[in-house]
Amino acid sequence: MSTDLYDVIARRRDVRAEFSGETVDLGQLRRILQAAHEAPSVGHSQPWDFVLVFDEETRAEFADHVETERQTFAEQLEGERRETFEKIKVEGIRESGLGVVVTYDESRGGQHVLGRHAIADTGLYSTCLAIQNLWLAATAEGLGVGWVSFYREEFLADLVALPDGVRPVAWLCLGPVRHLQAVPDLVRHGWRKGRSLDEAIHLESWRG
């Protein structure tokens, strides 16, 4: 399998249904977390942490909570949207064998974080850069990652005992997969088509 950056970026998927149920190899996991940890961060604050949840009971508890939130969202939808959504699997928490809770600690780096005085969210942004490194490294290793965001932050913070001031940013399902889909799930299932790159590019100003 190619580990060329562009190949990895193109192959990467947000995985729900394709986890094989095997457990991730610990050598691979170490390389993946190391890749995450090499991400850039504002003021070199490295504000991320990784809580590795292997425990089946904890994962089952989280999956139940996510199911409640899935229903909450479903109830906001009507007609075709509701029908389309109901066919979409939103998580693979039990099947993936491992949940990686990525967190953001706003106190990391002390009172004066270089580059954060004008924009408080830059610390959160750094944490997301680490997540993308993790995601690409897992893909390069032939594994799958699925970002679950149907949850309340307080619930997840309690579940893995985060201290005050540490915020959960993601629950990532991580594990071996049977294969990766060629087309993203939400496109395949008719939830939402992609936007062209040209629409996203503006020259000199938004009106350009």
Place this chain on the structure above:
Amino acid sequence: MSTDLYDVIARRRDVRAEFSGETVDLGQLRRILQAAHEAPSVGHSQPWDFVLVFDEETRAEFADHVETERQTFAEQLEGERRETFEKIKVEGIRESGLGVVVTYDESRGGQHVLGRHAIADTGLYSTCLAIQNLWLAATAEGLGVGWVSFYREEFLADLVALPDGVRPVAWLCLGPVRHLQAVPDLVRHGWRKGRSLDEAIHLESWRG
């Protein structure tokens, strides 16, 4: 130059002083933006846009604003911190030849973005994933990227005429470099040492 993912992750730097002043090749730029656009996004909302600022006058105006914010931050520091900070270059806006303003549009994807009902910030998170793809692709192409965050969001939004509801997430200096540093600037200049990966890993819960 290797385009192996792990090599690219290790080589990537937050560039300030190493821009050569040459302009980025447009074929390379296209590949880099395409890589960003292939990032995952909540509900496949692809909420990012890229405003390409080549114009010298606009970049000079932004650089002047950033200098004011650099001073604001410097004035908050005392003693050794102040001295260490004053030696650190915080941007390469003029030298890089191109500023990429990456933005987040919260209205993209309509009222019901799949995966965002419980956590509003997930749209911002998606935008950051695109930034990391961009950063790695630029590194694979042998270019440098420097994220500038010494600015007020309102100033940058006005400068590139962002509509209401579209928020600037980053100004990225992008351009050819003479070389990339082996060690991150903030470590080299004694601002902040790195944290070990082991400190960032917790088993089953934060206390684990």
